[in-house]
Amino acid sequence: MSKIILKRMVQLIPVLFIVVSIVFAITRLMPGNPAMIILGPQAPREAVEKMTLEMGLDKSIPEQFGKYLLGVLRGDFGKSYRYNRPVLTILLEKLPNTIYLAGASILIALLVGIPVGIVSACRQYSIFDYASMLAALVGVSMPPFWLGLMLVLVFSVRLGWLPSIGMGSFGNGIGDVLSHLVMPAFCLSTGSMANFARVTRASMLDVIHQDYIKAVRAKGIGERTVIFKHALKNALPPVVTVIGMRFSFLMGGAILVESIFSWPGMGRLIVEAIGNKDYAVIQGSVLLMAFIYVLINLIVDIAYTYLNPKITYETERGAR
Amino acid sequence: MRTGMRQNANEAAGETLLRVRDLRTHFFTGSGVVKAVDGVSFDLARGGALGIVGESGSGKSVASNSIMRLLPKNGRIVDGSILFEGRDLVEVREKDMLKIRGQEISMIFQDPMTSLDPVFKIGDQVIEVLRAHRRLSNAEAWSEAVKALTMVGIPEPEKRMNSYPHEFSGGMRQRVFIAMAIACRPKLIIADEPTTALDVTVQAQVLDLLVDLQREMGTSVILVTHNLGVVWSLCGAVMVMYAGKTVEYATAKDLYRNPLHPYTWGLLNSMPRLGAGKEKGKEKPLAIIPGTPPDLRLTARNCNFHNRCAYRGDVCKEEVPPLIELEPGHFAACHFQTSGGRLTRKEA
Numbered sequence: 083m084s085k086i087i088l089k090r091m092v093q094l095i096p097v098l099f100i101v102v103s104i105v106f107a108i109t110r111l112m113p114g115n116p117a118m119i120i121l122g123p124q125a126p127r128e129a130v131e132k133m134t135l136e137m138g139l140d141k142s143i144p145e146q147f148g149k150y151l152l153g154v155l156r157g158d159f160g161k162s163y164r165y166n167r168p169v170l171t172i173l174l175e176k177l178p179n180t181i182y183l184a185g186a187s188i189l190i191a192l193l194v195g196i197p198v199g200i201v202s203a204c205r206q207y208s209i210f211d212y213a214s215m216l217a218a219l220v221g222v223s224m225p226p227f228w229l230g231l232m233l234v235l236v237f238s239v240r241l242g243w244l245p246s247i248g249m250g251s252f253g254n255g256i257g258d259v260l261s262h263l264v265m266p267a268f269c270l271s272t273g274s275m276a277n278f279a280r281v282t283r284a285s286m287l288d289v290i291h292q293d294y295i296k297a298v299r300a301k302g303i304g305e306r307t308v309i310f311k312h313a314l315k316n317a318l319p320p321v322v323t324v325i326g327m328r329f330s331f332l333m334g335g336a337i338l339v340e341s342i343f344s345w346p347g348m349g350r351l352i353v354e355a356i357g358n359k360d361y362a363v364i365q366g367s368v369l370l371m372a373f374i375y376v377l378i379n380l381i382v383d384i385a386y387t388y389l390n391p392k393i394t395y396e397t398e399r400g401a402r
Numbered sequence: 403m404r405t406g407m408r409q410n411a412n413e414a415a416g417e418t419l420l421r422v423r424d425l426r427t428h429f430f431t432g433s434g435v436v437k438a439v440d441g442v443s444f445d446l447a448r449g450g451a452l453g454i455v456g457e458s459g460s461g462k463s464v465a466s467n468s469i470m471r472l473l474p475k476n477g478r479i480v481d482g483s484i485l486f487e488g489r490d491l492v493e494v495r496e497k498d499m500l501k502i503r504g505q506e507i508s509m510i511f512q513d514p515m516t517s518l519d520p521v522f523k524i525g526d527q528v529i530e531v532l533r534a535h536r537r538l539s540n541a542e543a544w545s546e547a548v549k550a551l552t553m554v555g556i557p558e559p560e561k562r563m564n565s566y567p568h569e570f571s572g573g574m575r576q577r578v579f580i581a582m583a584i585a586c587r588p589k590l591i592i593a594d595e596p597t598t599a600l601d602v603t604v605q606a607q608v609l610d611l612l613v614d615l616q617r618e619m620g621t622s623v624i625l626v627t628h629n630l631g632v633v634w635s636l637c638g639a640v641m642v643m644y645a646g647k648t649v650e651y652a653t654a655k656d657l658y659r660n661p662l663h664p665y666t667w668g669l670l671n672s673m674p675r676l677g678a679g680k681e682k683g684k685e686k687p688l689a690i691i692p693g694t695p696p697d698l699r700l701t702a703r704n705c706n707f708h709n710r711c712a713y714r715g716d717v718c719k720e721e722v723p724p725l726i727e728l729e730p731g732h733f734a735a736c737h738f739q740t741s742g743g744r745l746t747r748k749e750a
Contacts, residue, residue, distance in 0.1 A: 292516065293511055293513060293516040293517040294516060294517055294518055294519040294520070295519075296472060296511075296517075297509075297511055297517045297518070297519075297579070298519060298530075299472055299503070300470055300472060300503055300504065300508065300509040300511075301503065301504035301508070301530065301531040301534060301582065302499075302500045302501060302502065302503035302504030302505055302531070302534050302535060303500075303504070303530065303531075303534055304500055312519050312522075315521050315522075316519070316520065316521055389521065390520070390521060391520070391521060391523075391566040391568070392520065392566070392568050
């Protein structure tokens with residue numbers, strides 16, 4: 083197993099290289115001179131030129147790219163001129179907040195979506211099935227930013243039950259943290275919840291009608307074991323795939339929700355960095371997100387080997 | 403069944419284990435009621451083997467699934483009784499059915515490639531059925547499972563316990579499945595076309611295994627098949643089904659020597675036999691039964707076979723023929739095969 087992980091890690095290198103190249107190219111294609119933006123439109127020409135030199139923007143693009151790449155290899159993602167701090171420090175400060183929000187919403191989505199999917203499949207065409215699939219349809223169709231605004235309108239503005247801004251702090255007790263978390267996490271989770279419910283239902287329905295499920299019943303095994311042990315384990319691979327996809331998606335999808343709820347995470351950082359033309363921060367955060375995305379895919383692939391014994395990722399026998 | 407079935411020849415050997423009477427299993431679909439099983443009756447002696455034959459869609463599998471009470475949601479046993487050791491399985495609660503399935507009656511399915519759970523080791527699957535029905539420690543369950551695998555001829559059973567189904571060939575998987583079916587020493591094994599999906603050479607091995615196990619353990623077997631050749635060699639009794647109904651039921655010997663129902667004649671004529679194709683140097687094509695089976699939503703008004711039968715009369719379109727005992731232990735359902743008069747079988 084460790085051999086496979088190592089192999090996949092090596093495969094990450096070209097992927098990340100391509101990501102770095104694309105991000106670097108895109109930031110250079112953005113119009114406007116960053117030096118001018120930092121100093122303001124009234125800044126004297128000499129000051130702008132000095133700044134351009136300082137930031138290395140006078141060098142040719144390949145030269146800038148080479149310098150950046152070398153830095154990345156050494157763990158140096160450059161410096162944010164806006165905050166005047168190393169990019170890596172800023173990223174590591176914001177990333178946990180985003181993981182915390184994405185994790186909470188995935189957890190909500192899993193706890194609701196998968197059981198709903200299972201029950202829907204077991205009671206296909208029942209009222210529960212129709213109602214939950216209709217709700218799921220609404221859930222996937224709902225734009226999170228709109229839902230977020232509505233939630234704020236109802237629960238913060240009208241009812242005044244929940245705070246609409248920030249993360250709260252543990253200093254004010256766990257209640258403060260949870261009350262800050264509940265709205266953004268729920269808002270972010272609706273799409274995934276609906277997605278999980280639909281995929282779980284479809285996958286379970288497919289499995290329930292397989293011969294081996296009937297064969298398990300013929301062994302005199304109770305319905306609960308049939309569904310939760312045999313059917314669910316067989317139905318999980320597609321569900322795990324969408325969980326992985328959704329988690330990566332949430333890291334990025336948090337951009338809108340983080341902006342609405344002023345959540346101090348990666349999403350808001352990127353939005354601000356784009357507004358400020360903070361090249362180093364944009365590059366660094368996109369690179370980090372890409373890395374997380376690939377990492378999650380690796381975890382999903384590894385999870386497959388546990389769920390489906392036919393998958394070993396090795397052509398030679400016995401190398402499992 | 404109208405006339406009531408008496409003891410048959412097969413049964414004379416021992417007491418009756420399973421007595422099915424006028425079983426009717428219908429499926430309620432959007433386009434009507436499908437009478438998949440619509441009047442099936444037979445007896446099975448303890449230790450005996452019964453073959454259920456008939457063409458595809460005749461209700462063989464539904465009949466055997468009805469005995470296990472493993473029917474899809476839209477299927478229901480609407481009438482009849484299934485007396486297993488004197489207990490009517492139609493009336494038994496689902497909770498008690500769980501104790502019967504796998505322990506008293508077990509089942510072997512058609513396609514071993516799809517009937518083993520692909521994500522569990524085969525050892526765990528055999529152990530699962532053992533532990534569902536018997537109080538066993540881990541070590542005991544393990545050794546019982548190894549014993550079952552040994553009985554069905556899996557080489558290196560200890561080692562194979564940790565293999566997954568995909569690591570076995572089709573024939574070996576069917577052996578594993580049989581091991582699962584016999585692990586609890588059931589009184590009855592229902593084998594639903596157990597060799598149809600296997601290679602011809604492997605078919606014979608699996609059938610031999612079934613026969614050996616049946617003799618060794620004294621288990622009764624119901625063999626669902628469309629292969630009459632298999633039935634002659636393995637089964638003491640045979641039930642012929644057509645469009646959901648029992649049309650003929652007899653000992654294998656009687657049915658072979660003296661088949662009575664025109665449908666059975668058609669089945670026998672359409673069996674390929676070595677040397678039978680040539681007569682007086684002329685090639686003779688294999689006989690077929692013309693026409694197709696009736697729509698099962700429209701049956702039960704007359705003889706289901708009337709539109710394909712070479713011997714039909716007016717009464718066949720009007721009335722359902724009852725299953726009657728024409729000779730001791732030999733039953734048939736035909737308007738023209740009665741104690742009063744008999745048909746003469748035409749040359750095929």
